[in-house]
Amino acid sequence: MEPLVRLIRVIADPPSLQDNTGDLDRLQRVLAPRLSGVAPRVPYGRLAAVATAFRQAGFQGAAVVNDLPTGPELVDFLADPPQILPAVALDLGTTQLEANLIDLNTGKILAHGHCENPQIELGADILTRIHFACRDQGLAILHERIIATTNKLTGDLADRAGLAPTTIRALTVSGNTTMVHFFLNMNPYYLCREPYIPAVNSPDPCHAIDLALTLHPAAVVWVLPGVGSYFGGDLISGILACNLDQAEQTAMLIDVGTNAEVVIGNRDWLIACAGAAGPALEGGVARMGVRATPGAIEHVEIEPASGVITYGTIDGQKPYGICGSGMIDLVAGLYLARIIDLRGKFRPGSAKDRLLVGPNGLSFIVAPPAEAADGQPVFLDQIDLDALMRSKAAMYAILTTLMNQVGLTFAQLARIYVAGAFGQHIAPRQAIILGMLPDLPVETFVPIGNSSLKGALKMLTDAGVRRRSLELIRKITYIELNVNQEFMIRFSGSRFIPHTDHTLFPSVPHFRDEEP
C-alpha cells in the first residue's frame, strides 16, 4: 500500500529556546525522513490551517500528505488520526458515472455506487455534447452538471459509509477525453475535428477546491491521462487494470463503447487505436438497442433447424429492447439459422411468421407483443441490422489494421481482455461467428468488467500504478483510424459474415450455396 494520500503519525519535540524553528518548518522537518528525505511543500491555501492545527494538537497527531508527481504535499494535520482515510475512484462514463469509496489506510472498499450522467439530457452522445459545449455557456453548463453529479455521487457514497463528504481526501477520475474536458472545464471544440486534438492529455493533479468539489478542499483530484481525442484516461485505466504494460507476453485490450478502443502490447511496447464501432451496440442508435438494464434481452438462441427462438433478459423481466450482447447473439443465431445471408440481409421467407414486412422493409420479431414489457414487439429490422453489420465490420477492421501495423497474427496473442459491459455480457463465440472478434479459442477472451473504474482504484492505492500511468502515455504509439486508408479497405472486407475471406474464420460454418 502506497496510497495517494497518507496519514503520517508525528510526535514532534515541542519548540524551545534551544529549538526555535517555526511550527510548519518543524512539521516539515519531522516528515522529511518519512518521505525519502524530501520536506513536503504546503500550498498557500493550507498554510495557516496546517500550522494552527499542528500547534493546537500539541505537536502530536497525524499529518495528511498527498503523494504528487512533483513530490509530497502537506495539506492537513489531525490531532486525533481517524481510523479511516476515505478516497473515491470515479469512472466518468458518457452515459453513467460509477464510483467506489475506499479506505486509503487499508484499501478496503466502503461503498459502491453509480448514477446516470446528467449530461445525457443535453446530448445522448459525445458529439452532440461537444456541439452543445460550443454554444454560449454550453461548456459551463456541461461542466457544472458533471461537477454537481460527482458531488452528489461522492456525497451519497460518504453517507452510506457514515462519513462526511469533507473527510474524503482524494479522487481519481477515469474517463474518455471528452468527459475529462467537460470535467476540467476545457474547450472540447477540436476533439472532434481533424486532426482530433485534445486541449490537454495529461493534466497535473489539482485540489477539490479548484473544481468546487465538495470533498475536503485539499483533496487531490487526479485525472488519468489520455493519449488522444479517442483514446482517453479510461483506456489508460484499463491498461493499468489488466497490467498490459507489465506482461512479458503480448496481449490485447478491447473496450467497446461509443467507440471501439484497442491496445496491443506488452512490457516493451504498446500500440493503440480507436474508431467508431459501437453505436449499433448501445442504446440511442438502433431503435431496439438499449443499454444493459433490467428488461434488456441479453442472450438469444435460435435453434437452426426449427428456427425456435429462446431469449433471456436482464433480471428476468419482460423484454423492452435488446442490449449489445443480445444483439450479437441474435445476429449470430440468425446467420446460423440462415435467416440472414452473409451480407447481413434478411432472406425473404426464411423465418415464417417471425419475419414480417414492416415500414422499413423486413423485420424479425424477437419477442411478440404478448411477451413484451409494453405490449410492443421487440424486433430487429434491416436498418438496425445494417448498423450492426457496420459496427462489427469496423471492430474487426480495427483489430486487423492494428495487428498488421505491429506485424503479428491473432494467434500470437496470449490474451484478449474485453472491457466494459460489452465484455461482461457477450459470448465470445457468437462474436466470432459474426466475424467481429478473431477466431481464437474462447478462453483467450477475458472479460475484465469496468476496467476504467478498476484502474482508477489502483491509482488510489499504488504508487507504482500512478507512476506507470504517466509513463504509459509516452510509451503508447497511437494510430488515428478515422483517416486511415488501410482501415477503410479492411472495413469493406469485414462487412460480410464472418468475412469475405472465410479462411480467417475456420471454426465458423460457411454456407457455400448462399446467394452472393
Place this chain on the structure above:
Amino acid sequence: MEPLVRLIRVIADPPSLQDNTGDLDRLQRVLAPRLSGVAPRVPYGRLAAVATAFRQAGFQGAAVVNDLPTGPELVDFLADPPQILPAVALDLGTTQLEANLIDLNTGKILAHGHCENPQIELGADILTRIHFACRDQGLAILHERIIATTNKLTGDLADRAGLAPTTIRALTVSGNTTMVHFFLNMNPYYLCREPYIPAVNSPDPCHAIDLALTLHPAAVVWVLPGVGSYFGGDLISGILACNLDQAEQTAMLIDVGTNAEVVIGNRDWLIACAGAAGPALEGGVARMGVRATPGAIEHVEIEPASGVITYGTIDGQKPYGICGSGMIDLVAGLYLARIIDLRGKFRPGSAKDRLLVGPNGLSFIVAPPAEAADGQPVFLDQIDLDALMRSKAAMYAILTTLMNQVGLTFAQLARIYVAGAFGQHIAPRQAIILGMLPDLPVETFVPIGNSSLKGALKMLTDAGVRRRSLELIRKITYIELNVNQEFMIRFSGSRFIPHTDHTLFPSVPHFRDEEP
C-alpha cells in the same frame, strides 16, 4: 540572468494526424528541452487559459514559465511576446514599504517607490500590532491593509512605467517575520512569546491570486524565508545583498531597526542573533526621535572647547526632530564636550543656556524655537538620553556576545556591513565614540542601504540567489538573545561611554577625572 519568470520563445509544429498530441502536452514537450529536460507543470487555474492562448497564437509565441523550487511551472502563453516582463521586489518594512519595478528580461529598474505602512495607525510598533492581530478580526484587518497597500504601491509603479499592473509577473517580498505573518495572514501570537516561535519560517511560493494581489493572477509571490521571530526574511535578504554567505573572509552584517539584528560568518558558517536595540534610534520612542525624513536633524557637531553647536537636516529644511544618525552624532558630541558624563547623564552647568531644567529634568536644546520648523525647540532630555544609552549598550552587548560565541575578535572581521537607513546615515566614528560599534578603522564599516530590498531584487533575477536563500536558512545558527544570560552581563558593562572597560576603545578619549 536567470529570472524568476522567463519568457521562452516557442515555434511548435502545428498538430497533425501524424502528431496528434494535446495542445498543452505539445507546448510542454517543446519547452522541456529548454528547461533541463523537465516538462513544466500547469496549475489547474491556468490550464484552460494556456491551452487556449497557445492554440489561438497558432502554436507560436512565448511561454511564461515560473522557476519554482519544485520545478518549472507554465502559467501563460503570449502570441506577441512583450518587450518588457515586469516584476516587483518589495521591502515590507514595519514603518515603510519600498519597492522596485524591474524588467525581468534585462534586470533594468523601471520604477522605484515607497509608501508608509498603513498598519502604523493600528500600532506603531510590531508588538502593538501583534496584540491588535489577536483581537477579533484583528489579523484580517492587518492582512487586508498590507495587501491593499502592496496593491497600491505596485499599481503606482506600473502606472509610472506605463504598464498595466496585471502585466507584473512576479513579486519577491522581504520583511521581518511579523510583517511576513501579516502579509500571509498567519497568526503572529507566538512570535512575541517565549520561546518566540513563528507559525512559518519558509513558506513555499504562491500565486498573486492566492493573496488577492492585483498583479497577474499567476504571478509568483516568493516571500524570503526567515530563521526566527526576530530574524526574518529581511535579514536573509541582507545576507544575499552583501554576499556574506559567499565570502572566504569572515564578515559581519548589522541591521538596526526596531531590533538590532546581527549575522557573522563566511561561506562556511553563519551565526546570527537579534535583540531589542533600536527603539531609541527611531521615531515613536524618543520624543524627539524621528525617522530620516526631510527636516530631521541627521548630523550634529559640537565644538568641544566652545560648545558651539552646528547641525544639518535632511533636505536642508527647518528641523522638527532628530533621526537616528543625528542622535548618535549629538550624544557623541555631548560626551566629547563633556556635557554628559560616561554614564550618559547631563552634567549640570556644563552647557550654559543650552542646558535647561524642564519637566523631565535637564534638557539640551539642539535647535532653539526660532530655528525650528514649528516654533518648538528640538531638544534631548534625560529620558531620551537614557533610552539611547540602553540602545547603544544593547547593540554593543549583542555584538560582543556574538563574537564571544564564535571565538573571534572584532579585529578578525574583514568587513562590517551596516544595513538600513541607520547604516546609510550614521558616522561610524561617532558610533564608536559612544561605544555602540567596535573601535575599528572606519573603512571597515560599509553602509549597504536598504539591503532588504536589494536582496529581494536579486531574488528576481538570479537563480543562484534563490537557491542560496533556501540553503541559508538551514546554514544559519540562530542564538536567541532575549533570554541569554551572557548578553545581560555584557549589556550592563556597555551602559557607559564608551564602555566600563575603556581598553576596548583605545581611540576614544577617556576622561579619567570624570565622576563615576
